[in-house]
Amino acid sequence: MTILTRCSLLSLALLALPAAAQTQSPLETQRYWFELGAFMPNVNSSVRFDNKNTGRPGSSVDFEDDLDLADRRTLPTLLFGTRFGDNWRMEFEYFELKRTGSRTLSRDISFGDADFTVGTSINSEFSSKVYRLSGGYSFYKTPTTEIGGVLGLHITDFIIGLEGQASVNGGAVALRSERKTQLAPLPTLGLYGSYAFTPAWDISGRADYFTVKIDQYKGRLLNLQGAVRYHFNPTWSLALGYRYDDYKLDGDGEDWTGEVKYRFSGPQFTLRAGF
Numbered sequence: 001m002t003i004l005t006r007c008s009l010l011s012l013a014l015l016a017l018p019a020a021a022q023t024q025s026p027l028e029t030q031r032y033w034f035e036l037g038a039f040m041p042n043v044n045s046s047v048r049f050d051n052k053n054t055g056r057p058g059s060s061v062d063f064e065d066d067l068d069l070a071d072r073r074t075l076p077t078l079l080f081g082t083r084f085g086d087n088w089r090m091e092f093e094y095f096e097l098k099r100t101g102s103r104t105l106s107r108d109i110s111f112g113d114a115d116f117t118v119g120t121s122i123n124s125e126f127s128s129k130v131y132r133l134s135g136g137y138s139f140y141k142t143p144t145t146e147i148g149g150v151l152g153l154h155i156t157d158f159i160i161g162l163e164g165q166a167s168v169n170g171g172a173v174a175l176r177s178e179r180k181t182q183l184a185p186l187p188t189l190g191l192y193g194s195y196a197f198t199p200a201w202d203i204s205g206r207a208d209y210f211t212v213k214i215d216q217y218k219g220r221l222l223n224l225q226g227a228v229r230y231h232f233n234p235t236w237s238l239a240l241g242y243r244y245d246d247y248k249l250d251g252d253g254e255d256w257t258g259e260v261k262y263r264f265s266g267p268q269f270t271l272r273a274g275f
Contacts, residue, residue, distance in 0.1 A: 024143035025196030026234045027204075030274030037077035037271070038096060039243060042262035044071065045126050047160055049112045049180060049258040053169055058258055059109045067124040067162075068103040077268070087141060087148070093132040097264070098164055100125045105164075112256075114166040114178045116148070122164040125179075127263070129157040134208075136192060147193040152208060156183045156247065158260065180256055184249055186210060186221045199232050204239075216253035222246040227270070239270045 045063045056076065064071040079089040094151045102123050115124060134152030142146075161179030168176060190208035197203075208223040227241025244265040251257055 025194075025199060025202055026231050026237065026274060027142070027194055027196065027202060028143060028146065028230075032080075032083075032273040033081045033272055034083075035079040035270045035272045036081070037268055038091075038101070039075045039266065039268045040072065041075070041097075041099065041243070041266035042072050043264045044261075045069070045097075045263075046261040047126070047258070047275070049167070049178075049256060050255055053113055056110070060259075061109055061111065061263050063099075064127045065125060066103075066105075066107070067101055067122060069099045069101045069124060069126055072266070073097060073099070073142045076167065077107070077270070079270075080111060087138045089138070089148075091132070091134050091136075091138045093152055094130065096127075096129045098127040100127075101155055107160070111162050112178045112180070113169050114162070114176045116162065116164055116166045116172075116176075120166070122162055125159060125161045126162075127159040131157075134188070134190075138257040144196040145194070147191070148191045150192055150206075150208065152188040152190065154186045154188055154208075154209050154223070156184045156186070156262075158174075158184065158262075159183075159261070182249070182251075182260070183257065184247070186219045186247075187219060188223065190223070202229050202231075203227070204229065205257070217250065218250045220246075220248045220251070225268075227268070229272070235273055235275065237272045237274070239272065241268045243268050
């Protein structure tokens with residue numbers, strides 16, 4: 001099933017829901033909202049950096065299996081949103097994942113121009129900062145149901161590195177720190193929707209996808225989110241949801257040549273204050 005098919009089915013499902021609630025959902029009346037969340041993803045990260053001096057492909061390194069980085073973390077998240085008129089909205093979100101580790105290699109690894117051999121003790125890092133800015137327009141809106149399209153920008157700042165005894169381009173073995181940083185701005189297109197069963201309970205969902213090629217760099221991003229929310233009163237609410245993010249970046253430029261695959265998914269709790 002393609003991404004467009006999934007988004008179409010989500011829209012049709014939300015449009016088919018009844019809109020007979022007696023009171024307007026707080027989501028439809030709030031002009032500003034702040035969300036603090038706890039995201040508990042399962043993380044999978046795979047990296048290959050090629051040797052630009054020789055053109056030799058690097059090793060595909062699984063940072064969880066090969067380097068023993070934690071595959072699950074609890075991350076704080078921050079989101080701010082606002083409405084412009086009845087149909088326009090804007091949101092900004094931020095969260096950060098930082099992981100470091102140390103492990104003795106069980107196989108040889110080529111990473112950039114450094115060669116780390118089996119039995120070498122390696123310090124590793126895979127960190128990311130995610131910024132999401134999006135603007136949306138609700139093309140279907142009632143007191144209980146809202147469906148819209150969204151144009152966004154996902155900016156991810158990657159820091160990826162290995163440190164240990166290594167030979168460089170076949171030379172003598174010495175302490176080597178190979179560290180790459182990459183800022184990945186990826187535009188996205190998507191759909192969002194929400195439906196209120198009662199003034200206190202609602203469900204919401206969102207899907208974003210885009211693939212882009214700029215010069216010698218290519219990126220793809222898929223973001224899927226869904227949540228069930230309970231409103232304690234018109235201002236405060238608590239949601240339990242699930243989130244899935246999948247990145248793939250390919251580079252063949254001056255900064256780096258290789259591939260980064262990065263996927264995280266898991267439950268998310270959010271506390272929202274809306275005004």
